[in-house]
Amino acid sequence: MSDKLPTVPPQDVRGDFSFPEQHAYDAGYGLTENTIDYICDAKGEPDWLRNFRKTALDKFRKMPQPLHWAPQEIAALDFDKIRYYLAQGIPARKSWDDVPDDVKRTFERLGVPEQERAFLAGVDAQYDSETAYKNMREELSKKGVIFVNPTEGLSEFESVFRPWFGKVIPMGDNKYSALNNAAFSGGSFIYVPKGVKLAQPLQAYFRINSESIGQFERTLIIADEGAELMYMEGCTAPKYDSATLHSGVVELVALPGAKIQYVTVQNWATNVYNLVIQRGLAMQNAEIRWIDCNIGSGVTMKYPAVILQGRKARGEVVSISIARDGQVQDTGARMIHAAPETTSNIVAKSISIGRGRASYRGEVRVQPGAAGCRNHTECDALLLHAESRTDTYPAISVHGDSSGVQHEASVSQVDEEMLFYMQQRGLTRAQAMSLAVNGFINSLVNEFPMEYSVELRRLIDMEMEDSIG
Amino acid sequence: MSLVIKNLHASLKDGHEILSGVNLELPSGQVHAIMGPNGSGKSTLSKVLCGHPDYIVTAGSAELDGQDLLSMTPDARGRAGLFLAFQYPVEVPGVTNANFLRAALKARMPGGEELDAVAYYKRLRTVMKDLNMDTKFSSRAVNEGFSGGEKKRNEVLQMLMLEPLCAILDETDSGLDVDALRIVSQGVNSMRAPFRSFLVITHYKRLLDYIVPDVVHIFHRGRIERSGGRELVGYIEEHGFDFLKEEDA
Numbered sequence: 212m213s214d215k216l217p218t219v220p221p222q223d224v225r226g227d228f229s230f231p232e233q234h235a236y237d238a239g240y241g242l243t244e245n246t247i248d249y250i251c252d253a254k255g256e257p258d259w260l261r262n263f264r265k266t267a268l269d270k271f272r273k274m275p276q277p278l279h280w281a282p283q284e285i286a287a288l289d290f291d292k293i294r295y296y297l298a299q300g301i302p303a304r305k306s307w308d309d310v311p312d313d314v315k316r317t318f319e320r321l322g323v324p325e326q327e328r329a330f331l332a333g334v335d336a337q338y339d340s341e342t343a344y345k346n347m348r349e350e351l352s353k354k355g356v357i358f359v360n361p362t363e364g365l366s367e368f369e370s371v372f373r374p375w376f377g378k379v380i381p382m383g384d385n386k387y388s389a390l391n392n393a394a395f396s397g398g399s400f401i402y403v404p405k406g407v408k409l410a411q412p413l414q415a416y417f418r419i420n421s422e423s424i425g426q427f428e429r430t431l432i433i434a435d436e437g438a439e440l441m442y443m444e445g446c447t448a449p450k451y452d453s454a455t456l457h458s459g460v461v462e463l464v465a466l467p468g469a470k471i472q473y474v475t476v477q478n479w480a481t482n483v484y485n486l487v488i489q490r491g492l493a494m495q496n497a498e499i500r501w502i503d504c505n506i507g508s509g510v511t512m513k514y515p516a517v518i519l520q521g522r523k524a525r526g527e528v529v530s531i532s533i534a535r536d537g538q539v540q541d542t543g544a545r546m547i548h549a550a551p552e553t554t555s556n557i558v559a560k561s562i563s564i565g566r567g568r569a570s571y572r573g574e575v576r577v578q579p580g581a582a583g584c585r586n587h588t589e590c591d592a593l594l595l596h597a598e599s600r601t602d603t604y605p606a607i608s609v610h611g612d613s614s615g616v617q618h619e620a621s622v623s624q625v626d627e628e629m630l631f632y633m634q635q636r637g638l639t640r641a642q643a644m645s646l647a648v649n650g651f652i653n654s655l656v657n658e659f660p661m662e663y664s665v666e667l668r669r670l671i672d673m674e675m676e677d678s679i680g
Numbered sequence: 681m682s683l684v685i686k687n688l689h690a691s692l693k694d695g696h697e698i699l700s701g702v703n704l705e706l707p708s709g710q711v712h713a714i715m716g717p718n719g720s721g722k723s724t725l726s727k728v729l730c731g732h733p734d735y736i737v738t739a740g741s742a743e744l745d746g747q748d749l750l751s752m753t754p755d756a757r758g759r760a761g762l763f764l765a766f767q768y769p770v771e772v773p774g775v776t777n778a779n780f781l782r783a784a785l786k787a788r789m790p791g792g793e794e795l796d797a798v799a800y801y802k803r804l805r806t807v808m809k810d811l812n813m814d815t816k817f818s819s820r821a822v823n824e825g826f827s828g829g830e831k832k833r834n835e836v837l838q839m840l841m842l843e844p845l846c847a848i849l850d851e852t853d854s855g856l857d858v859d860a861l862r863i864v865s866q867g868v869n870s871m872r873a874p875f876r877s878f879l880v881i882t883h884y885k886r887l888l889d890y891i892v893p894d895v896v897h898i899f900h901r902g903r904i905e906r907s908g909g910r911e912l913v914g915y916i917e918e919h920g921f922d923f924l925k926e927e928d929a
Contacts, residue, residue, distance in 0.1 A: 626770070627733060628770050629770050629771070629772055631730075631731075631732055631733065631754060631770075632766065632769070632770035632772070633772065633780075633784075634731075634753070634754040634755040634758065635730050635754055635755075635757075635758050635763075635764050635766075636758055636780070636784040636787075636838065636842065637755055637758035637759040637784050637787040637788055637842070638755055638758075638783055638784060638787050639753075639755050639787065640753075640755065642783065642787060643755075646772070646775050646779075646780070646783055647772065647775070649774065649775065650772055650773050650774025650775035650821065651773065651774055652774070653774035653775070654774065
């Protein structure tokens with residue numbers, strides 16, 4: 212579909228396979244104080260973190276599910292039927308040769324080591340609850356870049372990470388932030404020093420292997436003044452009958468003049484609840500871009516946010532979601548203009564196939580005193596079938612003077628005349644649909660790094676073949 | 681390829697009949713023109729032959745080299761060699777001309793075979809040059825933002841690239857200026873061959889001065905009312921279609 216040729220060999224982009232469980236640590240089902248003690252003991256965490264987690268657990272228990280607005284499907288999520296910590300009890304390796312064979316084979320099949328060799332600055336490969344492999348190019352360590360897991364980040368680099376930990380997304384922000392704070396494990400803590408610009412992306416790959424697991428990724432990225440980086444995350448899981456949960460918290464801090472670009476290609480199996488909170492804080496002249504693609508999962512709730520905290524800060528969300536039969540993609544974006552002359556841009560495109568349901572939920576807020584702010588929002592939905600569904604819930608509030616907010620929305624169906632035209636040229640109906648869908652999101656797919664856009668197009672083609680062909 | 685249509689009847693889904701017994705024999709190697717007043721059903725005939733979902737065939741048959749066209753899906757008809765240059769070409773947002781044509785060519789290849797990308801682009805550029813098209817059009821979305829004339833030229837580009845065996849041109853001349861008409865006609869004429877047939881639907885004599893037909897059919901009230909040689913074109917140019925009304929009376 213693309214003129215560009217793939218630079219990495221074909222991989223198993225769906226990832227519907229698994230290996231037998233070999234866990235040294237298994238905290239069992241349900242989340243209690245005992246579970247937290249088990250996790251803290253396994254990870255050897257300090258007391259303050261143990262208390263922090265328990266406070267979060269308390270908040271989690273007291274907060275209701277947000278059923279007054281959220282997709283009703285999350286009511287079926289039973290927190291007592293989730294396993295909160297599964298690990299092989301081996302520290303993250305710096306060489307793929309030292310990674311246990313089944314785990315290594317998993318990531319090889321997903322193409323991770325190849326991508327690392329081809330174009331990445333560093334990789335974190337998480338398998339169930341813990342990181343199996345984590346490595347970064349040596350020259351970056353020499354420049355002072357830190358790329359570690361949360362436990363290391365909060366113990367070995369406490370002075371760097373603790374001041375920002377939980378500051379962008381407070382523990383009690385919502386039920387799922389509380390849950391993540393209680394149970395978090397895995398993810399990346401990254402610090403890029405002043406003026407350091409990473410030429411190649413860092414990547415995290417989240418892999419679920421075991422049934423009924425809850426994966427609570429925790430990521431904190433701090434780009435110091437004038438620093439720049441791109442971070443990419445991919446996710447896959449085998450399909451199980453029982454529900455699995457991925458509930459991450461991702462906090463970004465872009466200090467003055469820094470730029471952070473965060474790319475997600477989410478392709479979970481359809482039994483996964485993907486309930487993720489992503490929020491960035493952009494200081495003066497800083498820029499945060501979320502590039503978000505949701506293809507998999509049963510239910511996704513995800514609204515990447517940027518708090519534009521400093522004058523002239525910029526925020527952007529580029530979002531693609533595809534909802535097939537039985538999938539709910541409840542995605543969107545939030546832009547909080549808290550300083551003058553801040554600008555933001557949201558482009559969201561969704562595709563609903565069969566009974567799939569895609570929603571756009573967005574908030575654009577210009578706070579009092581934030582004058583001269585600009586936002587542009589464009590959300591377009593494409594419905595492939597009569598029973599496909601899309602909903603748009605924009606919330607806009609402007610308190611700053613001389614600010615401008617624009618919102619454009621469209622809903623369209625694949626035009627029968629267009630399909631007939633393409634079929635006349637010899638394309639099957641599925642090929643024609645696939646081409647029409649690719650055309651619909653083409654401008655956004657080009658926003659993804661090339662290696663990802665090739666993968667993305669291939670995924671979309673496969674989804675079309677399955678849905679229509 | 682030959683196209684043989686016998687007693688073809690087709691209706692809209694609401695039951696309204698548009699084609700009322702079309703009979704036509706287009707042998708391989710020939711060019712037939714269809715002329716007729718607005719609303720006589722000429723465009724409907726082209727769409728029904730290609731399998732447009734808005735129409736239901738209620739009686740009759742249509743065969744492409746003996747193959748039953750009407751039982752085939754629209755895309756199978758296309759791959760079998762039938763091509764329609766649309767009267768109103770459709771826009772395909774976000775899909776470039778080059779990618780669209782490549783997908784159409786690939787759809788014609790046996791499974792597992794790959795298109796030679798270098799040879800393809802080379803040929804695309806050559807054909808575009810022949811049609812006096814800016815090669816920039818290859819990276820623009822199919823028909824999006826094209827003028828009427830550009831769209832028609834793009835249809836002819838697709839025809840030259842896909843090399844159909846039976847091509848229907850539905851008012852391809854409308855919207856074209858004299859120069860464009862000449863270039864487009866040259867393109868069509870360059871494709872004339874003993875194994876290929878053309879059905880040219882038009883209102884004007886102009887086009888038929890360039891693409892000279894073997895047989896001319898007059899379409900009226902959903903069927904072919906009269907057939908003849910080139911001289912019919914001149915007669916219509918002079919007298920219009922009024923004689924059809926007189927015959928009705």
